[in-house]
Amino acid sequence: MAKTAKTASTPGRRFMKLAGMTASIASKTVSNSIKNLTADEEQKNASRSKLFQDIGLQIADTLGEMKGAVMKVGQIASQYKDIFPPEVARAISKLQRQAPAMPFSEIKAQVEKELGKPILSIFKSFDETPFAAASIGQVHKAVLPDGQQVVVKVQYPGIDEACESDLKQVRLALRLMGVLKVDRKLQERLFKEIQESLDNELNYQIEAQNLAVARAFHEKLDSKIVIPKVFPEYSSRHVLTLSLEPGESIETASAWPLEVRNALGRRLFRAMGQEIFYLKRFHCDPHPGNFAFREDGTVIIYDFGGVKTLSSEIVHHFKQLIHASRERNVTEIEDQLDALHAMAEKGKFPAGLYQQWLEVLMRPLTTHYDFAENSAHHDGVELVKASLKYWDVFKPSPDTLMVNRTVSGHYWNMIHLKVHDDLSDVFEELVPPRSA
Template sequence: MASEPDDKLPPQGRFNRLRKLAGLSMHVGSEVLKTGAKHLAGSSPSELLSLGTAEKLVATLGEMKGAAMKLGQALSMDQDLLTPEVRQMLAKLQNQAPAMSYAQVSRVVKEELGAPPEELFREFSREALAAASLGQVHRAVLHDGRKVAVKVQYPGIDASMGHDMDNLGLVVKTVSKTSKMMDGTAYFQEFRDELMLELDYRREAMLAAGFSQSVAKLPDLYVPQVIVDRSARRVLTLELLEGLTLKDWVTTSPDNDARFRVARQLIRATYGPFLDAGEIHADPHPGNFMVMPDGRMGLLDFGSIKRFSPGFVAANRRMFHQALRLETLDVLALCREVGFTVDIPEAEAEALLREVLHIAGRSMRAAPYDYATCDINRDLRNHFTRNAARFLRIKPPPEAMMFFRATGGLAQNLRMLGANGDFRQVFLEVGALVEQ
């Protein structure tokens, strides 16, 4: 087979990637500043970013892959910051991006598994099924007839990710030196460690198998089987799930009953494994959830499964159950048990944290609750913004970052689904998995 140019590889070199991001940041920053100026002048611009700027974001972040692409995926989930058109453009980063050539795919497979795809599989699609931040997925068929999805890592993405983390680490280090209150080194280290671990698909295979056990009490959820003899450090082969990803399923205009069913499954998929087994799926973008024809929800992408310390889980479990029982919480004591440190007067800290829990727990208290008009994430953002200086003195433990990423993404996905129903009962069902 004739070789193909490596024109779809992630750009290499720390300073090359920094230059690309710097140019993009200047372009985006200029537009955001203009939008802010219009707000100050009394007008109400309809969008934070134009469609043209969103297209530039998709092109640049999709080309860079890695941490940069994950940033674009996160932006596309926030319904309060961007217009539907801009979010739809950024959503292309959730499972679509410029693909690497088949020659590159074949080379990685041979390097990792000892033979090219044509020998290892009865069928192997030359076209990518989906492209993600660290690798792209191809449909294939095993020699025994089983349909599988083969995720192949982009060549050089490990170095690219390392360069991105070095660049970001320099920014964090510089900011942290200005003030102890602004010291984010522990959070950055947690983020860096978790992200770099995703590069080892052998670890992801192990996490997928473990997560399958964690959702065993939830038969409406499904984790695909790992094909161990077709997996390695940079190649992961899983059972192929049929259905529509969450973001595609929403466009089929399902009725409220269907949307409520899927919303219930999302809540169970997030909180069930956390409360029962102390782990959570911490990459909640809607490309990682599949609505299957038989009504089950398929879960995808297990590189960011986060396992928490026993103390963190126990304290959060207690807080969850007390909130469900509508008890008055000793907020400060529970947060300290979780691992928070507080450097402001206790009364101030308690008031701030109590408001956070009050906003975040709306759907756990009210029945019915309408996620179509849900303002939880917007109100939390406004609360943090209004009290930014004081919140900087209330520091969660580093491991909480991945918990917040998962639960914040869940709220965004539930808002996207827009279902109306008795969600309090759903949370009660999840809480019953682990009684106190």
């Protein structure tokens, strides 16, 4: 009888597939260099862009086929897209789409192995069809013996065993391409952070802790921020059982009345800021699928596998950066960016461009802003053209990458919700202006 293909292939097969990808990338890169020996600058740039497109697609296709740990590595890499050329970032970003489901027989075996009993002696009922599937696991609805409706996240068998070698292979492939836009020391810091992020996502006990902390934090501040409750006796390192917290998708919520959409937007913005500036631990996966909404203004936050902890020092620098931006103080802005390891060369970016960027970036936070119109983004695209030749003044920083990703991701969530509001009061509540 034919066996169903396993999500995590054997270490040998996985290694050979990744090694084949790496060898192919090395060959393409060398061939491109030889071909361009006599090319002019314009031809070299066009050829390099085409090479990056081809290689980016190859990485995405290879990791996508393999699913499991390597696909998760690709997804995390795509979250750090600031360190890649746009051609590569676009290709690997498709790895964030949902993966096909795993056969229920394997899910059942994993649950029984982790929780130590037959599945129907643990749960009153357990839906065989998942309602969500991703790269490292899938989610099933179930009912506890006392009638409580729950969702059960089940990690695919074998996913966590090969992550370190998978990450090394992906990193080697990217280095052979020569596409990492940062020096070796910064690469070490970035990939260490990616490894830690991956380790945390693969450990559902850490996610359970993250959920408990966030739930305790938010329930004191706002009863309409809902975080699922963990059921520890039905959970383990690879199985996580949570209360079922239903809500509507962002697409459905976008059709609700403006006052409801504005209430949701304000609540989402406030919750994000409270986590960053006060809790100093924040949910850093702003994908719209990780949020649900109710017409009474409730926001439900799912999936706390990705949580970033900030030091008091880093939070202090972010606050000072906001103060300097409000005051349009370019010198202090550069000092704070430098303290956050995001500045390569101070004093090299034109002051006039700084002022234009500040107006664009602060507009959604300080004016009555129509997110659906999205004027800041459109004006920012125009500013990029004038700024490109100075772009190497800035550099990606492990201190700022996840904050930037979270803030920009929620900006797009506000666009999806079609928020049209003045958020300046919430902004000042989160980071009060400096005293005169």
